[in-house]
Amino acid sequence: MILFSVSSAPTLCRGRRAFPFGRLPNVGEMFIRQPRIGVVYPDRNNAIPLAYVEPAPVSLTTFPLVHLKHKDQDTRLFGTASTAATLIPHELAHALYLALMPLPTRASVEAQYIAWITARVAGGLPPFHNTGLATTPFVAWIECLSIFAERFYFFSRQQPNLTGDNLRLAFINDELAAAPLLQNLPSYQYKSVGRLGPNQNIVPNLVGENVEGALYGAIFLDFARRTTLRDAVGLYLNSGDDNVLNFDDFRNLVINDTGFDASIQAVAVTWQL
Ligand SMILES: [Zn+2]
Secondary structure (H helix, E strand, O other): OEEEEOOOOOOOEOOOOOOOOOEOOOHHHHHHOOOEEEEEOOOOOOOOOOOEEEOOOOOOOOOOEEEOOOOOOOOOOOOEOOEOOOHHHHHHHHHHHHHOOOHHHHHHHHHHHHHHHHHHHHOOOOOOOOOOOEOOHHHHHHHHHHHHHHHHHHHHHHOOOOOHHHHHHHHHHHHOOOOOHHHHOOOOOOOOOEEEOOOOOEEEOOOOOOEHHHHHHHHHHHHHHHOOHHHHHHHHHHHHHHOOOOHHHHHHHHHHHOOOHHHHHHHHHHOOO
16 A cells, blocks of 8 residues: 655645645655555455545545556556546545545445446446446535546647746637537547537536536636636635535525625536526
8 A cells, every 4th residue: 555645735846747635745744744644556456456546545544545447357557558547636636635634424435436336237327437428416526526637637738848837828718619629539438528618618518417427617717717726626626624515505605705796607508507
């Protein structure tokens, strides 16, 4: 098991390559910092065949625990000619989000996810989710952050000279362009969630609060464009403190706590949320 620490303390280095919330000068300081994320590699539990994040493990620690299969078992870890390396950005986003969440809310996430998977299997359906697939408002909420993390990661790798606001703005504009950069990424299953119309309004390709691609577009492209990507990501990550686990509750939180009421309402109309 490897333990990572995450924090937004002002003393952290914030370079482009710094570990998600920055990097402390030495490993010892990183190790003791709260909150933490645990990683099990390689995970040998064959009952669950793919990578996943355990939100609130009762054994060992109460940190979110990322389970990664051996690289030969899940080629998404390092990628191959036919598979993009989506695993780290995807699962790490889940883990970071969960690490910042109070333990009772994390336990609720775990229970709700298990309930969803169990109901799918009981109904003879695979427990899969996908950008354009309708699942539930809860699953779509949880997964939309990881769509953002995957895409922002790949986009920033494609644009090594962009940093800060320039990188964030370029990402939003590109994701809403007629020919987004990531659609050409080899072996990445890409789906454009929406594009800019003639009046600079967004025309969505996906809609509905139970569709993760629609929530991704609504929060991390549309709402981010009306505010900033930092605001959108920050509000999403901090919303766990208020037990927000779907778009409806997120909208109420934004209306109650920020001055972005008109933005979030317009977003909800566009994406039919
Ligand atoms: Zn996921």
